Amino acid sequence: MQLFERSATEIVHAVQSGDISAVECVTTFLDRIDRLDGKVNAFLAVNRERALAQAADIDTRRAAGKPIGPLAGLPVAVKDALCTTDFPTTCASKMLAGYRPPYDAEVVARLRRADAVIVGKTNMDEFAMGGSNENSAFGPVHNPWDLSRAPGGSSGGSAACVAADMAPVAIGSDTGGSIRQPAGLCGITGFKPTYGRVSRRGLVAFASSLDQVGPMARSAADCALIMESIAGHDPGDATSLTDAVPSYSQLLNEPLAGLRIGRVAEHYGPGLDPEVARGVDEAFAVFKAAGATVHDVELPHAKYGIPTYYLIAPCEASSNLARYDGAHYGVRAELGKGVRAELGGVVRAELGKGVRAELGGVVRAELGKGVRAQLGGVVPAQPGGVVPAQLGGVVPAQLGKGAGAEYVGSFESPLVEMYCRSRAEGFGPEVKRRIMLGTYALSAGYYDAFYAKALRVRRLIQQDFLEAFKKVDLIAGPVSPTPAFPLGEKTGDPLAMYLVDMYTVGTNLAGIGGISFPCGFTKGGLPIGFQLQGPALAETLLLRSADRFQRLTDWHRRRPPLSV
Amino acid sequence: MSLSSKDVAKVGSLARLALTEDDLERMTGELSKIIDFVSQLGELDTSAVEPLAHPLDTRNVFRDDEPAPSLTTEQALASAPRHDGSCFLVPAVLGESGAA
Numbered sequence: 001m002q003l004f005e006r007s008a009t010e011i012v013h014a015v016q017s018g019d020i021s022a023v024e025c026v027t028t029f030l031d032r033i034d035r036l037d038g039k040v041n042a043f044l045a046v047n048r049e050r051a052l053a054q055a056a057d058i059d060t061r062r063a064a065g066k067p068i069g070p071l072a073g074l075p076v077a078v079k080d081a082l083c084t085t086d087f088p089t090t091c092a093s094k095m096l097a098g099y100r101p102p103y104d105a106e107v108v109a110r111l112r113r114a115d116a117v118i119v120g121k122t123n124m125d126e127f128a129m130g131g132s133n134e135n136s137a138f139g140p141v142h143n144p145w146d147l148s149r150a151p152g153g154s155s156g157g158s159a160a161c162v163a164a165d166m167a168p169v170a171i172g173s174d175t176g177g178s179i180r181q182p183a184g185l186c187g188i189t190g191f192k193p194t195y196g197r198v199s200r201r202g203l204v205a206f207a208s209s210l211d212q213v214g215p216m217a218r219s220a221a222d223c224a225l226i227m228e229s230i231a232g233h234d235p236g237d238a239t240s241l242t243d244a245v246p247s248y249s250q251l252l253n254e255p256l257a258g259l260r261i262g263r264v265a266e267h268y269g270p271g272l273d274p275e276v277a278r279g280v281d282e283a284f285a286v287f288k289a290a291g292a293t294v295h296d297v298e299l300p301h302a303k304y305g306i307p308t309y310y311l312i313a314p315c316e317a318s319s320n321l322a323r324y325d326g327a328h329y330g331v332r333a334e335l336g337k338g339v340r341a342e343l344g345g346v347v348r349a350e351l352g353k354g355v356r357a358e359l360g361g362v363v364r365a366e367l368g369k370g371v372r373a374q375l376g377g378v379v380p381a382q383p384g385g386v387v388p389a390q391l392g393g394v395v396p397a398q399l400g401k402g403a404g405a406e407y408v409g410s411f412e413s414p415l416v417e418m419y420c421r422s423r424a425e426g427f428g429p430e431v432k433r434r435i436m437l438g439t440y441a442l443s444a445g446y447y448d449a450f451y452a453k454a455l456r457v458r459r460l461i462q463q464d465f466l467e468a469f470k471k472v473d474l475i476a477g478p479v480s481p482t483p484a485f486p487l488g489e490k491t492g493d494p495l496a497m498y499l500v501d502m503y504t505v506g507t508n509l510a511g512i513g514g515i516s517f518p519c520g521f522t523k524g525g526l527p528i529g530f531q532l533q534g535p536a537l538a539e540t541l542l543l544r545s546a547d548r549f550q551r552l553t554d555w556h557r558r559r560p561p562l563s564v
Numbered sequence: 565m566s567l568s569s570k571d572v573a574k575v576g577s578l579a580r581l582a583l584t585e586d587d588l589e590r591m592t593g594e595l596s597k598i599i600d601f602v603s604q605l606g607e608l609d610t611s612a613v614e615p616l617a618h619p620l621d622t623r624n625v626f627r628d629d630e631p632a633p634s635l636t637t638e639q640a641l642a643s644a645p646r647h648d649g650s651c652f653l654v655p656a657v658l659g660e661s662g663a664a
Contacts, residue, residue, distance in 0.1 A: 058654070102639040195619045209618045239618075299592060307602040324582070327654050332645035335655060407582040409573060414655035420582035420636040433579055436572070436591060437598055439579040453605050455615030462616060494594055507664055511619020536619075 003028045004184045004198035005559070008074055008168045008222040009249070018062065022073030024057035024119050028076040032346055033120065033166045036562065040142050042151075042161035045087045046120035051075070054117045055243050062419055069115030071229055076111055077167040077501035079158050080121040082213070083107050083202040087118070091204050095330045095426030105202025107171060114229040119167060122157030126428045127321065128156050128178055128206045131500035132390050135430045142487070143186060144560040145506035145526055149484040152182030152500070158216050158418050159186040162561055170216045175207050176309050177479075177504025179214050180516035184479030184529020187518040189546065190216045191223040191557060194536045195511035198227075199234035207316035208239075210309075210508040219556055220517060220546035224248035230383045237453065243537060251540045252547045256290045259545065261532075262297035267302070267503060273482040279528035280478045283549065286519075287476070290548055297468040297475060302506060303458045308461060309505040310498055311441050311454035318438030321431070326422030333421035384413055389406030433494060456542040461512040467534045474545060478503055479516040479529035515542045516551050518555040527555070567596045 003025065006014070014020045030048050037043050058072050069336040083089050084100035096400025104112070109116065125135040133141040141156040143149040144164040154170030159182035162170050173177040193215045198213040201551025205211065206223035215226035227248050234240045261283065268277065286295050326332035386471040406423065413415035427435070441450035468475055480500055490497040507514040512535055519530035530549075534542045550556050567590045575584040576591075583591070637650060646653040 012620060032595035096580075096592060099643055102635055102642065235627065239620060267642070304605060304608065305607050310598065311602050311605075322580070326645060327652050329643035330645075385645075392589065405584050407584055409577065410589060411582075413657060413659055415657045417582075418655045419580040420577075422586075423580055424584075427581070431590065432596075433589075433594060435579050435581060436575050436595060440567075440571075440575045440599070441602075443575065443578060449606075450602065452615055453610060454602075455617055456610035456613040457605050459613050459616035460610070462619070499622075503570075509619075 004165045004168075006168070006386045008217055008223050009221055011168055012071060012074055012225065015058070015062075016068070017350055020073075022062075022117065022143070024051060024077050025073050026051050026055040027117065029083060029119060029165075029167055031560055032164070033161075036166055037161075038162050039142060039147055039562065040144055040160050040164055040166070042122055042141050042157040042164070042166060043077070043120040044090060044123050044138055044157070045168065047087060050066060050086055051117050051119045051468070058115055058117075067210070069112065069113060070114035071226070072373070074116045074169065075119045075160045075167050076116045077120050077122050077158060077170040079124055079155050079170070081124060081173050081206075082108055082171060083204070083205045083367055084118065084121065088120045089204070090119065090138075091127045092124045092138055093426065093428065095324050096425075096432060097137075098330070099329055101202070103202060106236060107200035108202065110230050117263040122161055122170060124157055125154035125178075126431050127204070127317070128154040128173055129176055129317070129430050129434055130176070131181060131483070131497050132487070132490065134181070134487060135428055137428055140487055143484045144562045145561070146484065146524075147189060150185070152185035152354070152484065152487075152488050154178040154182075155190075156182045157515055159183050159188055159190065162186070162188045162216055162218060163560055165559065167242070168217065169222060171213060171226075171230075171564065172216045173203055173206075173211060174508065175210045175212075176503075176508050177501040179216055180499060180504050180507075180514055180529070180531060181480050182352045183216055184516045185484040185516070185527065185532070187521075187527030187529075187555070187558060188216060188218055189220050189223055189515065189517040189542070189550075190214070191227070191515045192507060192513060193227065193231065193539055194513045195237050195508070196242070197231050197241050197513070197537070197539065199232075199237040201234055201236040205320040207313040208320060211507070212314060213483070219550050220515065221252060221550070222250065222541050223515070224252060224543045224547070227543070231539070241537070244298070246540050248543050250543050251369040254544060255549045256287075256292055256545060259292040259474070260285055260289070260472040261294050262468055262475040263291050263294050263297050264297055264302065264304040264475060264477050264509045266299050267477035270503070271481045271499065272478065273353075275480050275522045276480075276528050277410075278484060280476075280489050280530055282520035283530045284476065285550055286549055287545075290552060292545075295472050297472055299461075299464045299468060299475075299506065301457065301464050304457050305461060305505045306498055306502055308454045308457045308509060310437070310502065312458060312509070314434040314438030315442050315451050315454075317434045317484070318442065321427075323355050323417050323424060324426060326426075331422055331426035332418065333425045335417055335421070337442060341425075368378055383438050430494070459508050461506055464532075465506065465510045465512060465535075473534070473541060474538070477531055481505070481524035483522050483524075483528060499515065503531060512536050513539055513542055515546045517546050517550065518558070519549075520555060521558070567592055567599065
């Protein structure tokens, strides 16, 4: 077995025992990123030098007999929604292009303390809003099983990089299914813990009562390993749970006999692909063979999950995203006639008439007649002759259409105009749609009919789960109604895209945990995902049940043709 | 339930999002469809149901009121589009703005 095919658990043991060096391990995965990511586009930033320096430090400490952490030498890819001081953190938005947070997210800090090596930041739907990764400002991710298809979202880059063996483990975030759905569509294992089990500090906020961080890996055993390092109380997150963190990995061996699994009639409604239904039924059979019993349960309000979610999440988002005001960080649109834009604070390009700046991954400003400057280090570009463009290291930003656009209405002051233009230019269409929807649903006269109504239905949905968990230990079913869909198929219809989360949003609304993992493949060779949902703080049971399934099947060991 | 482009323009102003004519037209259609869809919650009688704003039991979290290290001025200003070394600089808070 090649090094890149080994599980995270095996890699960690091999580094601890000295069978392989951390440098060797990190190099292997960095080389795969170099070779494969041109096709997949899973990464928004990779830092080879820094990753190798960290790996070398681990090797030096180990050689000197000094202690190394429980994840020493393990390459980890982190969703670009989590703050990192040594990588830009963009949420795949123009708004945050090039942004360097002044602190690490708590999860990132914990990974570093465990001596994991963060190799890069992964692509995602902008601000985690989407189910296909097509809402990234930096281009979609391609599903490694079929490059013409979406990887799911919003943690599409994290799912795809694990599926393509570009990292053994990735970190995602899940607000309505954003870990489990892309894991299902990419044939990997994705774990959304109970709300509050993993700190949200430094996770760029989308919908704060729903957001949760979790691991994405090839197996439940690897997710258990990562959870041991990232879960636990954080005084910096007031919603973080204080309960002790079990040794998840060591509890995987207990038998499943007596496990009661609920099968939900509501899951088999219209829209469920027959091949997915078949794969899910076969997974139930595997659990029965392992000693579990399957019982019918009802989630009578399941069909209201999507409308409830698409009120609550946009309402919270419209409030959370108010912080992007062009004043403190992020994109600012400058006022005045003609086109003049200030980007990120790191980059500032002042542009005269007819001047167009295209600031993509590599910064490029096209300036006036025949003038073109490649802006890497420090480049004195003075199109206006007044203000120098100051271009720092990494600054991807695209100021195309937005700049200088003709907007309707008038603004009450220059400050408000700057806010409105900056937000118009920095945010993409789906983010704007959700901010608008949330603002509408919270506005005077509509609050009770929409937001307060959704909160009441949220309680009904939570009560459905509480009732069901009186009869069964876990609830199981499909992760998504269909396997991976073609890129572009749903981009013209926001509502159709929202429905991809129909089986996953309930978990977030109820604040409970869920795990998804592959349970088969379609005739066309696409992975089919299975989901288990458990009561609050049933992490051990979810991980153990998924691990048991993976000991009895080998779907999770299959590799996309891309990796061969 | 259908939104007018006037409604959408008002929401845009509340949300501090400048909208072009194209945005306005497209969003009026899209938001109307989404609002129609989420309005199905109206089928449910929730008069006796308490709203659930947060999945955890409500509890307050206290900490000792002690000074702790925080961001320096330099760190806080590092990503600001404009600053003067101690303050964020923004356009005039009062006064006329040019029509968009």
